Amino acid sequence: MISREQAIKTALYELEQQREENYTQEREREAEVIAANPEIQKLMDRRSSLLGQGIRDAFRDPQGAKALSEKIAGEMRELNSEIRRQLVLSGFSEDYLQPITRCRECKDTGYVGEPVHELCTCVRQRMLRIMMSDAGLRDLETQNFSTYDAEVYPDEPVPGRKSTQRAYMEKVRQRLEQYANEFERDAGKGIILYGASGLGKTFLMNCVAERVLRRGFSVLKISAYRLYDVLRNYQYDQSESEMVRDLINADLLALDDMGTEPMTRNNNEQRGLYNILAERIACRRAMIITTNLDRGQTLERYGDRIANRLYDAGRMSVYQLFGEDVRRFVKH
Ligand SMILES: [Zn+2]
Numbered sequence: 001m002i003s004r005e006q007a008i009k010t011a012l013y014e015l016e017q018q019r020e021e022n023y024t025q026e027r028e029r030e031a032e033v034i035a036a037n038p039e040i041q042k043l044m045d046r047r048s049s050l051l052g053q054g055i056r057d058a059f060r061d062p063q064g065a066k067a068l069s070e071k072i073a074g075e076m077r078e079l080n081s082e083i084r085r086q087l088v089l090s091g092f093s094e095d096y097l098q099p100i101t102r103c104r105e106c107k108d109t110g111y112v113g114e115p116v117h118e119l120c121t122c123v124r125q126r127m128l129r130i131m132m133s134d135a136g137l138r139d140l141e142t143q144n145f146s147t148y149d150a151e152v153y154p155d156e157p158v159p160g161r162k163s164t165q166r167a168y169m170e171k172v173r174q175r176l177e178q179y180a181n182e183f184e185r186d187a188g189k190g191i192i193l194y195g196a197s198g199l200g201k202t203f204l205m206n207c208v209a210e211r212v213l214r215r216g217f218s219v220l221k222i223s224a225y226r227l228y229d230v231l232r233n234y235q236y237d238q239s240e241s242e243m244v245r246d247l248i249n250a251d252l253l254a255l256d257d258m259g260t261e262p263m264t265r266n267n268n269e270q271r272g273l274y275n276i277l278a279e280r281i282a283c284r285r286a287m288i289i290t291t292n293l294d295r296g297q298t299l300e301r302y303g304d305r306i307a308n309r310l311y312d313a314g315r316m317s318v319y320q321l322f323g324e325d326v327r328r329f330v331k332h
Contacts, residue, residue: 002131004216008119011126015110022100022108029096037090040083047079131213137221140213143206145177152200152326165323169200172319176204179317180211185251188284192310192318194291198325201290202256208288209254220250228261231272248279251286258291259301274306281309287316294320 034041054072058065084094101107106120119127132140150173153166161168172193179191191208193201206221213219222230230247233239247253261269280287289310291298295318299307310316 144210195321
């Protein structure tokens with residue numbers, strides 16, 4: 001799991017590369033323009049000596065600096081408009097020599113705001129993409145509350161249920177969105193989504209994970225199958241010890257498809273799972289779990305130590321999903 005800090009560092013480093021690239025491109029354009037119209041070289045030389053002179057004069061005569069700088073600014077404006085005119089004459093666009101930036105907001109510096117510097121939106125978005133491309137979070141770019149579509153669920157009455165599948169899923173979505181919006185570090189509240197395959201459990205879990213990640217918390221998403229692998233590798237050779245640390249420390253652990261892993265009662269992997277759950281619960285770190293096991297089946301498969309911890313009403317909200325398999329309706 002890449003941390004938020006690492007992701008920001010990477011995003012800022014990429015911007016630095018971007019600035020280099022901008023600079024190179026600006027120099028290339030200058031060379032191109034000067035080759036086509038030597039007059040522009042003279043105008044640019046004049047402009048840079050004017051700038052140097054302005055700075056020298058301001059040092060020499062701080063009192064008169066304001067009047068001077070206005071005079072220089074006026075000349076600078078004239079030079080610039082002459083440069084633009086010459087550019088157009090030579091067949092370039094008039095802003096061809098303007099500084100090149102990819103982001104209008106921060107001009108590729110990564111920061112906005114005075115006097116308080118804040119990370120620019122472009123850095124935050126890049127950071128999220130970096131985090132999402134890591135640790136199996138790739139799906140979050142396409143599966144989140146803004147792409148969630150209640151229309152995929154049938155709106156017909158379901159035998160033995162008060163609401164239609166669509167109405168019920170809408171209620172679940174609202175609750176989960178509220179959960180994600182109010183998520184706090186170490187508040188300890190978690191979610192279990194249980195029901196048959198194809199009811200949208202993983203999609204909903206991804207929605208929560210994406211929102212929580214976007215709000216600046218660390219999220220580790222892992223399938224139960226992969227978790228089993230991690231625990232097995234860890235006990236044999238302590239490989240993946242970093243992963244185990246993340247499993248315990250992530251602000252939100254999103255565990256997908258619990259019950260599908262090749263786990264039998266009382267084996268070492270099971271002990272590992274128990275230790276992770278117990279540790280997280282002791283530190284009040286939240287989990288969101290999808291499973292097609294109900295409470296009884298969870299008890300049967302994992303024993304009461306795990307089942308009791310998972311189905312503690314003060315700690316976990318349990319949502320049972322029902323209805324039709326909707327995967328055939330969902331576009332991926
Ligand atoms: Zn920016």
